[in-house]
Amino acid sequence: MxxxxxxxxxxxxxxxxxxxxxxxxxxxxxxxxxxxxxxxxxxxxxxxxxxxxxxxxxxxxxxxxxxxxxxxxxxxxxxxxxxxxxxxxxxxxxxxxxxxxxxxxxxxxxxxxxxxxxxxxxxxxxxxxxxxxxxxxxxxxxxxxxxHRPKELPIPYMLDLAEKVERVLRSIETVSRFAHAGSLRRAKEKMKDLDFVIETADPEAVSRQLIEKLPIHEVVGQGDAKMTVQLDDPNQVSIDFRFATQEIYASMLLHFTGSKDHNVLLRRLAKERNEKISEYGIEREDGSVQTFKSEEDIYRYFGMSFIPPQAREGKSELDLAKKGPLNLIKLSDIKGDLHMHSTWSDGSHTISEMAEAMRSRGYLYACLTDHSQSLRVANGLSSERLLEQNEKVKKINEHYDDFTLFSGIEMDILPDGSLDYPNEVLSRLDFVIASIHSSFSQDKKQIMKRLENACRNPYVRLIAHPTGRMLGKRHGYAVDVSRLIELAKETGTALELNASRFRLDLSSEWLSKVQEAGVKIAINTDSHSLKMMEDMKLGVETAIRAGIEPQNVINTWPTDRLMDFFKNKKAF
Ligand SMILES: [Zn+2]
Ligand SMILES: [Zn+2]
Structure with missing residues (x-):
């Protein structure tokens, strides 16, 4: 012992x-x-x-x-x-x-x-x-x-567990590499369990260390190819660890990432060539098995371009990938983050610290958007403090020649539909976001009146977290998203994909409709701390699920083009 x-x-x-x-x-x-x-x-x-x-x-x-x-x-x-x-x-x-x-x-x-x-x-x-x-x-x-415990658990909860497991996996020497697979890799909002694919020459040693280092309720099954455990957490989440050699790692990862429907399509494709695809590779008619270095190589073998995990839902992705590279947003397309908070309202870091962290992520720009005066619980800024902050942002900006810090605000749309600052204050800022943080129980008519007023304001460029939902916690307010998309289209207002793991708002389903309507999207982390900036990855993954193309996302644009968007809103 x-x-x-x-x-x-x-x-x-x-x-x-x-x-x-x-x-x-x-x-x-x-x-x-x-x-x-x-x-x-x-x-x-x-x-x-x-x-x-x-x-x-x-x-x-x-x-x-x-x-x-x-x-x-x-x-x-x-x-x-x-x-x-x-x-x-x-x-x-x-x-x-x-x-x-x-x-x-x-x-x-x-x-x-x-x-x-x-x-x-x-x-x-x-x-x-x-x-x-x-x-x-x-x-x-x-x-x-x-x-009545929900069978499916929300992604923020599962991401948290997965990150703990990843820390343990990184500490085990006999693990050559690993990745999470399954629903989490495809960035689904809810999932039942976690899957990891691990490359190792010594599955037994890895199992032993996992059992020792993880808080485990029960080891459900243990073998050379797989170990299943139930974690000692309130939901007793079950995790499958699949062990792979270097040769079959890519095939295993592809197989256990799914979705089931995507795998069915791949099997059908293989069958047409009298081959079989499985977690071990591709088996030819003569019984020989081909293995692959990467998932890219497997898709290439079938004459396809790479399909990112979040697009593997068994729809038309295979046909599209046969025609050439998929035009889907990537994390590296993101050039900045347009929604973040500092200690001036309810953030945990100073303006300079936030700006510096954004810059060191390789971004070209970021926009400071603290809370507005009516949101007293979040220490919202009065007009005076906002203008004072605006000056400070301009000063900080002078330090940079490779990065732009924009001056903005996340302005409350008040319960009666009015906005939290007069236009004359808003006109001094680079970027104005409007959002609802109060009176969530209003009926749909009133909520829509509030959102319409915000869209029709000549300075509001973006509606943040449009439904107000919190994953696994609350549904949000009574918004008619289809109508909001129409209003956004009519007024030239962009809609947010709030990338915070707690929100993912709009959902990927709605986001596809936003793109279809020709409305612009901003993917923002709404960071209140440095760690939250990392959720940009999840935001992009959610956008990939929605089939979002980079040119429709304003924070993939170069600084000049973004500034044009900031300036030219049709006046109403
Ligand atoms: Zn907000
Ligand atoms: Zn915010």
Whole structure:
């Protein structure tokens, strides 16, 4: 047993003791022993006399020695016999720890979710000391929510998990390279699980390290080609790790990226040539198997140009790729970001820090768009502060000859449809974004009146996050997107793809319609911090799903052309 596993076992003993209602000093002793091990830089093998280490007592030392020698602890085994294992599952409910679970177990006979639900419904939980009516209601609510747990989880949640897994994969030496596959690679808004394709010569060692380093609820299956685990997170997300040799890595990645429909089309194409395509490569009639260096090479083999993962949905992509390179936006087309916040409103960095970070991403320009005066929760700028900021931006801009910092604002469209600054203030800025941040429950007619007023203003160039949705959290307000697209077209206003992983607003479905209508698009991160700037990648991936061509996205344009767009809005 390694150190991490031993610490886990000590914590589990402490938890069981707590549930059992043992003396708190005894419980604390196990936690303290775990902490002492964690803080000691030596490996387990290097610690000879355990009870001499501060924080480890005589009895905890015995338990640790037993764990090291036998791989199990008789103390823990006895506790596991005594206390129902299903109680540990209740730890996933908000607000419950060992102490509270123990109380409900000992005094009410609660052993799992069902018995807890009964106890709550009968009002027994709120009568226990230390529990109130509120706690009982919360518990009941989350128990009911978990019953209707959505099968598909939103991309911000899954991206977060994937990034944690990627950090672990990067730390494993026997991993030559890896990529996420499946729905996440195709930038779908919702997905059921995560997939990774890993190139390694030693799948067993990689599996072992993944199990050691990831918070895992259960290893569902383990072999040389694949390991499936369930993560120890509130949704017990399942991850498939596929192991590939260098020769078959590209084929595996293509295969497990999907979509299913795209793979069906590829199989059909192979079949026409009396070949078979699979995760191992292309099998010819004579039984020989061809492997490929890259996904590009596989498409080339079929006489096609490369199809980016987000365009692999089994529609017309194969036919288009046979005709030549696809005209789809790429991350490298993006020349700047036109929506960001600084410490002047609710951002976490100064104007200079934000500008410098944008510049160091290789952008030619960025636009500062803090919040406007009515958004008091976000420290919105009064007209005076805005004009003062405008001067400051101009000064900062003087430092650069390879980068332009534009002066802008994210102006609130107020509940009655009026705008947050007079035109005379707006006329002093390079770029004006309008957006809705209040009175979300208004009916469609009023929401549309607000958006129409904004579009018809001669200075408003862009409507930001047009639907106000937050993925997995809220639907947004009652907007008629088709009508908004018409208004945008009529007034020459652009619409945003807000690339923040929490929003992706407009969705790729609507974005295709924006392009079809001939309305211009801006892909912006709405960054309130440096890290958020990275979501530009996700924004571009979403635009690829929508089939967006670079020339329709204003922040792919060179600085001069963008400035023309800033200046020439038809006056209404
Ligand atoms: Zn906003
Ligand atoms: Zn914003």
């Amino acid at each position: 390694n150190k991490k596993q031993i610490i886990n076992q000590l914590d589990t003993i402490a938890l069981y003791l707590e549930i059992k209602g043992e003396n708190p000093f005894k419980v604390a002793a196990y936690h303290r022993a775990g902490l002492a091990l964690e803080n000691d830089p030596r490996s387990m093998a290097g610690m000879s006399d355990l009870s001499k280490i501060k924080g480890i007592g005589k009895s905890t030392a015995q338990v640790i020695e037993e764990l090291m020698a036998q791989g199990e602890s008789s103390v823990l085994l006895a506790l596991e016999k005594d206390i129902p294992h299903s109680l540990l599952d209740l730890l996933r409910l908000p607000g419950l720890g060992g102490k509270k679970i123990g109380k409900m177990y000992r005094e009410l006979g609660v052993v799992d979710r069902d018995t807890l639900k009964d106890a709550c419904e009968q009002g027994k939980v709120s009568q226990l000391a230390g529990f109130g009516k509120k706690t009982e209601e919360h518990l009941l609510q989350s128990l009911n929510e978990q019953l």
